Amino acid sequence: MAYFLVRRLGSLIITLGVATVVIFAVLEIVPGDPALMMLGVNANEENLAALREQMGLHLPPTTRYWNWVSGLIVGDFGTSYTYSVPVAELIGERLWVSLPLAVLALLLSTVIAIPVGAFAAARRGRGGDAGVMGLTQLGIAIPNFWFALLLVYVFAITFRVVPAGGFPGWQAGFWTALTSLVLPAIALALPQAAILSRVTRSALLETLGEDYIRTARAKGLSRSAVLWRHALTNALIPVFTILGLQFAFLLAGTIIIENVFYLPGLGRLIFQAITQRDLIVVESVVVLLVATVIVINFIVDIAYAWVDPRLRAGSR
Amino acid sequence: MSLDGPALAPAPERENWRHFAAKAMGNRSFVIGGLITAIVAAMALGSYGWTPHDVTDLDVASRLKKPSNLFWFGTDHFGRDIFSMIMVGARNSIAVALIAVGIGVVIGVPLGTLAAARRGAVDEVLMRFNDLVFAFPALLSAVMITAIFGPGAVNAIIAIGIFNIPVFARVARGAALAIWPREFIMAAQVAGKGMIRITIEHILPNIANILLVQATIQFSLGILAEAGLSYVGLGTQPPWPSWGRMLFEAQTMMSFAPHMAIFPGLAIVITVLGLNLLGDGLRDVLDPRLRRER
Numbered sequence: 001m002a003y004f005l006v007r008r009l010g011s012l013i014i015t016l017g018v019a020t021v022v023i024f025a026v027l028e029i030v031p032g033d034p035a036l037m038m039l040g041v042n043a044n045e046e047n048l049a050a051l052r053e054q055m056g057l058h059l060p061p062t063t064r065y066w067n068w069v070s071g072l073i074v075g076d077f078g079t080s081y082t083y084s085v086p087v088a089e090l091i092g093e094r095l096w097v098s099l100p101l102a103v104l105a106l107l108l109s110t111v112i113a114i115p116v117g118a119f120a121a122a123r124r125g126r127g128g129d130a131g132v133m134g135l136t137q138l139g140i141a142i143p144n145f146w147f148a149l150l151l152v153y154v155f156a157i158t159f160r161v162v163p164a165g166g167f168p169g170w171q172a173g174f175w176t177a178l179t180s181l182v183l184p185a186i187a188l189a190l191p192q193a194a195i196l197s198r199v200t201r202s203a204l205l206e207t208l209g210e211d212y213i214r215t216a217r218a219k220g221l222s223r224s225a226v227l228w229r230h231a232l233t234n235a236l237i238p239v240f241t242i243l244g245l246q247f248a249f250l251l252a253g254t255i256i257i258e259n260v261f262y263l264p265g266l267g268r269l270i271f272q273a274i275t276q277r278d279l280i281v282v283e284s285v286v287v288l289l290v291a292t293v294i295v296i297n298f299i300v301d302i303a304y305a306w307v308d309p310r311l312r313a314g315s316r
Numbered sequence: 317m318s319l320d321g322p323a324l325a326p327a328p329e330r331e332n333w334r335h336f337a338a339k340a341m342g343n344r345s346f347v348i349g350g351l352i353t354a355i356v357a358a359m360a361l362g363s364y365g366w367t368p369h370d371v372t373d374l375d376v377a378s379r380l381k382k383p384s385n386l387f388w389f390g391t392d393h394f395g396r397d398i399f400s401m402i403m404v405g406a407r408n409s410i411a412v413a414l415i416a417v418g419i420g421v422v423i424g425v426p427l428g429t430l431a432a433a434r435r436g437a438v439d440e441v442l443m444r445f446n447d448l449v450f451a452f453p454a455l456l457s458a459v460m461i462t463a464i465f466g467p468g469a470v471n472a473i474i475a476i477g478i479f480n481i482p483v484f485a486r487v488a489r490g491a492a493l494a495i496w497p498r499e500f501i502m503a504a505q506v507a508g509k510g511m512i513r514i515t516i517e518h519i520l521p522n523i524a525n526i527l528l529v530q531a532t533i534q535f536s537l538g539i540l541a542e543a544g545l546s547y548v549g550l551g552t553q554p555p556w557p558s559w560g561r562m563l564f565e566a567q568t569m570m571s572f573a574p575h576m577a578i579f580p581g582l583a584i585v586i587t588v589l590g591l592n593l594l595g596d597g598l599r600d601v602l603d604p605r606l607r608r609e610r
Contacts, residue, residue: 011444018448026464141536141588143543146563146581149570157571252453256544260567271548274463286460294451 004305012298019290024065027279077284082276087284097265101181102250105188112193117200122227139194148187148260165262184261188253192246199242203235244300248293339601346597352590360406369397371404371557380573390575401557402583408558413538415473417531420480428488429519433511446482454479462550472551476541480534487530491523525602532595536588543584559584
């Protein structure tokens, strides 16, 4: 296990390193001078040069990359070009919207998907199974932002039970804030729940075919006891792998959903930063999300190997 | 492997085809998915010759009309016919997704088969690179690319296409690795064929089925991705109709013209559903061994 851990840790660090190089390099070739962006086209050459120096733009790219990465490690993301506040502060603020949203969506999707998948697996080949599988096909095909619009129409415009958009902030009270995250979370969770129920179902069907399940049945356990206690616990490993991956996608998915509901999260931040050419903000948000994906994959890998020793021996 | 006759001679081409057709027609997913896909494709192609109304025709007098005999799906805030816009938008969705799949196949498949053929360091480097691209959530990289190079259909294609490359590389590599140890490959090696020739003559025809199934899946994901990018304003630009953009424009009119949002969304759902069913059906028909519960 120790050897496995060290090797995976090594590859984690390399992947993170390469990812930062890629992101830095891509944003390096972006047309447009941030200093010119800040001061406007009428700025004189002297001020521009001074600002570039202040922003460190006169340094060679390698130095700037190094400064940026060493800053990231200690949590210093630099200063936003347009807001003139530390990027870490901006992100921290927005994270309090995006992160709870992603977590809520993940919870919803798990709570829906596992029983639904188990239900379908228990009725394999019968009407209930076919119905559930048909619904999940539909769920996968629905774009989450369209589903979000329909939710707004039904629950915010027609029945007026939740706000159509905006976010009052957590200081407005926990429940008030939470209600404005409910619709976005449902919209995000639906397609993920569809995928996850399919994974749960197929993982369950696989374990239900194992010998120990037959043994459990033979010793007189009821069908449902076997399904929920023996099969499901074993089937959860692939389900958790997908969950780990889905969290990353949910976090990225908030980018679009936040636009539907006018939520001041990371997604809105990145779009504002893009239109204002505030590259350091774009860079930081992208790095944060990509690093989250890489680290979650790493944790899933480790957890997997911890649960299943056979995986430690393999090359991956 | 028998000693007389060529090693694992493939069945005659026509026989194969008839067998495929018979099996395909018996597969419900394939038939329904194929039918939906054909209808969407026909609408897209048909829009070049005929649409109920002109999509560039701004008619303020008939704006925000509810669905009727004259305007089947109603009109938008500029008085444009939504049904016609969906027809023209289909072209756009199909073109973007199809070219993006093309990029994935043309770059990803050679990389994947090369990794499978060479193994060792080449394989390791390519697969690590793959992992790296996978670490960028598709949507995020698409947003970044379109943000940098400017919004538009072409950049949307590139953004979606880049994400397709590792998908096809991984699938091609996995499938090719399973073919390499087979007897007929050894026979080809003994016959003196080189790595590239074996890949082209023997590996590719044997992994084509799997790649086709993957292409269908990526095609449907591409349509969803294009809609998402256009929705946030980074995809297809006006006045060219696009399903995602139509949804964006519908958003502010939700309370009094919900039909503006309902129909383009349904178009996306039906198209994606059709392609997914087609992909599932194809997988069952082409290779029963691949059949797995998604």
